[in-house]
Every structure is written in structure tokens, then in C-alpha cells.
Amino acid sequence: MRDYLKIEINHLLGSLLIFIPIGYLLQQIPVAIALAFIAYFSKHAYYLTKLAYLINQGARIDPPYPADIWGLIYKELSRFRSRSRKRKRTLSRFASRFRKVTSSIPDGLILLNKSAGIEWANPAANQLLNISWPRDENTPLSEHIKHEELSEYLKNPDYSKPLELPSPTNKAVIISLRVTPFGGKKAQRLVVARDITDVYKLNQTRRDFVSNVSHELRTPLTVIAGYLENLSDNDMLPFQERPFTLMVQQADRMNSIINDLLTLSRLELGRAASAEKPVAIPELLRRIIDQAQLLAEQKGGYKITLDVNDSLWLLGEESELMSAFSNLVFNAIIHSPPGTEITVTWLRLENEACLTVTDTGPGIEERHIPRLTERFYRVDKARSRQSGGTGLGLAIVKHIIGRHDGELRISSQLGVGSSFTCAFPEEVTLNKPLTAPDKEEAVNSANDEQPELTHSSPE
Structure with missing residues (x-):
């Protein structure tokens, strides 16, 4: 860069050396200096005009380049345009391969904008959902898929579960829709439609x-x-x-x-609970603990601790929740040796209501945990048959919790114990309605601790 500055200075000095002697002879030195600067800047105006013309015409900027600072500008612009052309060719090849790949995918792919309008779709989307791009560009997805749950599904930020519905093109075909948000602030969404008929x-x-x-x-x-x-x-x-x-x-x-x-x-047969009624979970858990103590008495040597939030209730089916929670509590007794401590808690944690059954039993190997809710899956087949287990308990628990919009979480460590948590979203929880006597009693017992329910084998 310094060399180019020296060249420009030399060019300016050269113009002055040419015009000042002439002005001196004509006794017009100021005019000569002005002419020298005009000549110097005329060169820059010429190269600038030429560059603007080449850019406007989209012509190549080929050598020879001027032997001054404009030569540097021309050379760098030529390199930039060359790199730009290479990037365009690369992007063009990538776009071509992307179109070929998306055309060969059997799943329908649909790109939605933040208002759930269609921005792009692959050919499979036309076969499965009768959505063609660019024909249906900027049209709402709900115009092409008539399903009562679609609008609510798209509004719900939780896309962990797919939406199953009949195909608009063929009612005998069952489609699974899965949505993945992406982009800035995840304003865009990719909808994947898959044929799951078989x-x-x-x-x-x-x-x-x-x-x-x-x-x-x-x-x-x-x-x-x-x-x-x-x-x-x-x-x-x-x-x-x-x-x-x-x-x-x-x-x-x-x-x-x-x-x-x-x-x-x-x-x-269904996703939602068969009834949505207020369920007094604290009372339900106390009944379960009473039954669990009878089982503990038969095996002997268990300590069962109950910690509940008495004002925290659920909306759902009481018989199903009774079955799920009792299954977890009884499993902790059946699959743990005497002397095990079992803790049952029902508390509000952040934005969830959590029923947690924790034991200090032998624990479960990590490789078994993902498969515990499978039908008839057994960690220890011999011990499970001896205990009378059917291998279906946790599968039933998972389905019941899922029907109540909850999630079953399992964690365990060998030699330390296991923890089974049923987490329910805030939408299905409610506070116990308090009558006047209840309110007075709640104020009086606000600072009391929940007593422990324990059972120990006789000496």
C-alpha cells in the first residue's frame, strides 16, 4: 500500500512540475497549479468512470491494470468477482444437489414461515398432502390439511409428539406430521410428513x-x-x-x-385421559401408602416416607392415576431387599407437578433404563418371575402418564438406588379449593412438617 501512495504522490508532483514552469513563463502560477490538480484528478475521474461502466455492464475486469492505486482497486475487485463467481457456482451445485436429494426423499418436507404459511415444499409433499411448490407458496398450511387438531398443534411450542392424521389425498393413508422449529428465534418451522400406514x-x-x-x-x-x-x-x-x-x-x-x-x-386406544376431573392426589397417595405398608409387612424391614403438597391436585382419571402410582410404589418394595428406604414425594417443581418414588435398593444398570417401559422387558428375568411381576407394569405406567400429558423419567445408579418421576405440566394441575374451615386449618398448620409413615420389621 505504501508503494501505491508513493506512486500517487509522484504523479501529483509530476503534474505540478509540468504545469508550474509553464505558469511561471506565462506569469499565471495559480492557474498552472489549478490545472495540475485538475489534470491529476481527471485521471482518477477517468478510472472511476471506467470502473463504474465495467460494473454496470457486468464485464470482466481484466489486466493490464493501471500502474497506480487504481491498479490495486481493479485487481482486488477482479479477485473479489472471481471468488464471487466461484461461490455462486458452488451454491448452484449445492442447490442442485439439494433439490435432487429432497426430490428423492419419500417423506414430505414443508417449510413454514412464522405465520404458518408455506414457503417451500418438496415433490413428496404433493403426493402425501397435495401441497405443491411454488403453486401453494404463501398459503396457510391449514387450507390444505383439514384437521381439527392441526391449528392447536402448530400453536403449541411442544412438538415432542407427532400428529397422526389421514392424508388429504387418500383417506386410507395415515400420515405422521412432525414439526421442527429453526432459524432466528425459531420463527420458521420444518414440517416432515411421513407415511406410517403400514x-x-x-x-x-x-x-x-x-x-x-x-x-x-x-x-x-x-x-x-x-x-x-x-x-x-x-x-x-x-x-x-x-x-x-x-x-x-x-x-x-x-x-x-x-x-x-x-x-x-x-x-x-386413546391419547387423553378418559375423564378430566379434579383428583386429590395427596389423599390418593396416602391410600397407596397404607396398602404398601401391608405389602411391606409381608416382606419386612422397609421405611416408607411420604412428603406431599396437600393443596396440589391433578385433572385426570383417578382410577388410572391410582394404578400408575401404586405400581411405582409397589415395584420399589417388590424389587428391593428388606431394609430399603423408600421416599414418595408429590411436590411442585418449577413449572411441573412431580410424583417421585425413590428407593435405596440395588439400582439398575444404565443400559437397561431406556428399555424398562417395553412390554415384558426384565432386568433380571429370574428375580422378576420369582416376585410375580408380569413385565407390563412400567409400560402401563408410561401410557397412563402420557394420557395425562405427563412424562415418566427414570434414573438409577448401581448400589445407590433408583428414582421414578412422573412429571405433569402446569396445564393439568390445580390448587385444592379451600372451604372456610380448611382455610383456618391451613393457616394454623402452615409451618407444620409432614409426618413420616414408616414401617420396620420387629426385632
């Missing part, structure tokens, strides 16, 4: 099969259990007692499996 039919077939088989098995099992009950009134020979006891135990276990399968099939 999976949907397979799940429906599985549910129907399980339900039908469970119903068909119930009748012969009832007959077997009836005969076993009649035989229990008769005297048996010593060698008959153990086989008879095993038959009764296995009949009871099969009956539990059938009941759990029927419950699970019923839960899978």
Missing part, C-alpha cells in the same frame, strides 16, 4: 390380537381357577400339595398378565 395397521393388528387373545384366554382360565378353588377344599396327599400350589400360583400369574394386557390395550 406401522399404524401393524400396531392396530397387534392391539386387536392382544385384546382378542386376552379375552379368549380369560374364559378357560376362569374355568381352571374355579376347579382349583374347588380342589383346595379337599385333603391332598403330600406329593400333591406342591404341584397344586404351583398351579394356583401360575393361574394367578396368568390372570394378572391377562388383566394387564387388557388394561394396556384399553390405554392404547
Whole structure:
């Protein structure tokens, strides 16, 4: 850069050296100096005008370049335009490959703006949802997909669960819509439409099969259990007692499996709870703890602690919540050795209402945790069968909590214990309505601590 400045200074001095002697001879030195500066700046005006012309015409700026500072400007602009052309070619190739990739994807891809208008869509979106780009650009998505839950689904910021609906082009095709926000402040959204007809039919077939088989098995099992009950009134020979006891135990276990399968099939039929009524969770948990103490007495040596927020209730189905919560509490007793401490809490944490069952049992290996809610999955098959578990309990709990818009979270550490948390959003919680006596009692007991419910085996 310094070299170019020296060149410009030399050019200016050269102009002055040419015009000042002439002005001296003509006795017009000021005019000569002015002419020298005019000549110097005329050169700059020429190169500036030439550059503007080349840029306006989109012409290439090729050498030879001027031997002054304009040469630097011309050279750098030429390099910049060359790099720009390369970037354009790269972007063009990338855009071409992107179009080919999106055209080959079987899932429909739809780009929405912040007002849920269509900005772009791939060809698969036309086949699945009858949305074509650029034909339907800037039109609302709800104009093309007539579904009562779509508008609420798009307004809800939680897109963790997909929306399943029939395809507008073919009602026999089931589409799963999943939304992913992105961009600045996540104002834009990418909608992925996937054909899940085969999976949907397979799940429906599985549910129907399980339900039908469970119903068909119930009748012969009832007959077997009836005969076993009649035989229990008769005297048996010593060698008959153990086989008879095993038959009764296995009949009871099969009956539990059938009941759990029927419950699970019923839960899978809908997403929302069958009823949305205020449920007094604190009282429900106290009933569960009373029942859990009876089980603890049979096994011996458990300490059960209950900590609840008495004013925190839920909207939902009481029988389903009773089943889910009792399942977690009883599991803590069944799958833990005597001496285990079990803590049950029902509290409001941040924007959630959380039911947490924590035990100090042997814990669960981390690799098993993601699969605990699968049907019939067992961490220790031998121990689970000995305890009488069906392998369906946590699957039922997960479905019940999901039907109440909640989430089941599991954490565990070997040798330390396990924690099962049912977290419910603020939308399904409510405060217990207080009557006048209740209000007075609440004021008097505001600073009292919740007493512990404990059970210990006799010395």
C-alpha cells in the first residue's frame, strides 16, 4: 500500500512540475497549479468512470491494470468477482444437489414461515398432502390439511409428539406430521410428513390380537381357577400339595398378565385421559401408602416416607392415576431387599407437578433404563418371575402418564438406588379449593412438617 501512495504522490508532483514552469513563463502560477490538480484528478475521474461502466455492464475486469492505486482497486475487485463467481457456482451445485436429494426423499418436507404459511415444499409433499411448490407458496398450511387438531398443534411450542392424521389425498393413508422449529428465534418451522400406514395397521393388528387373545384366554382360565378353588377344599396327599400350589400360583400369574394386557390395550386406544376431573392426589397417595405398608409387612424391614403438597391436585382419571402410582410404589418394595428406604414425594417443581418414588435398593444398570417401559422387558428375568411381576407394569405406567400429558423419567445408579418421576405440566394441575374451615386449618398448620409413615420389621 505504501508503494501505491508513493506512486500517487509522484504523479501529483509530476503534474505540478509540468504545469508550474509553464505558469511561471506565462506569469499565471495559480492557474498552472489549478490545472495540475485538475489534470491529476481527471485521471482518477477517468478510472472511476471506467470502473463504474465495467460494473454496470457486468464485464470482466481484466489486466493490464493501471500502474497506480487504481491498479490495486481493479485487481482486488477482479479477485473479489472471481471468488464471487466461484461461490455462486458452488451454491448452484449445492442447490442442485439439494433439490435432487429432497426430490428423492419419500417423506414430505414443508417449510413454514412464522405465520404458518408455506414457503417451500418438496415433490413428496404433493403426493402425501397435495401441497405443491411454488403453486401453494404463501398459503396457510391449514387450507390444505383439514384437521381439527392441526391449528392447536402448530400453536403449541411442544412438538415432542407427532400428529397422526389421514392424508388429504387418500383417506386410507395415515400420515405422521412432525414439526421442527429453526432459524432466528425459531420463527420458521420444518414440517416432515411421513407415511406410517403400514406401522399404524401393524400396531392396530397387534392391539386387536392382544385384546382378542386376552379375552379368549380369560374364559378357560376362569374355568381352571374355579376347579382349583374347588380342589383346595379337599385333603391332598403330600406329593400333591406342591404341584397344586404351583398351579394356583401360575393361574394367578396368568390372570394378572391377562388383566394387564387388557388394561394396556384399553390405554392404547386413546391419547387423553378418559375423564378430566379434579383428583386429590395427596389423599390418593396416602391410600397407596397404607396398602404398601401391608405389602411391606409381608416382606419386612422397609421405611416408607411420604412428603406431599396437600393443596396440589391433578385433572385426570383417578382410577388410572391410582394404578400408575401404586405400581411405582409397589415395584420399589417388590424389587428391593428388606431394609430399603423408600421416599414418595408429590411436590411442585418449577413449572411441573412431580410424583417421585425413590428407593435405596440395588439400582439398575444404565443400559437397561431406556428399555424398562417395553412390554415384558426384565432386568433380571429370574428375580422378576420369582416376585410375580408380569413385565407390563412400567409400560402401563408410561401410557397412563402420557394420557395425562405427563412424562415418566427414570434414573438409577448401581448400589445407590433408583428414582421414578412422573412429571405433569402446569396445564393439568390445580390448587385444592379451600372451604372456610380448611382455610383456618391451613393457616394454623402452615409451618407444620409432614409426618413420616414408616414401617420396620420387629426385632
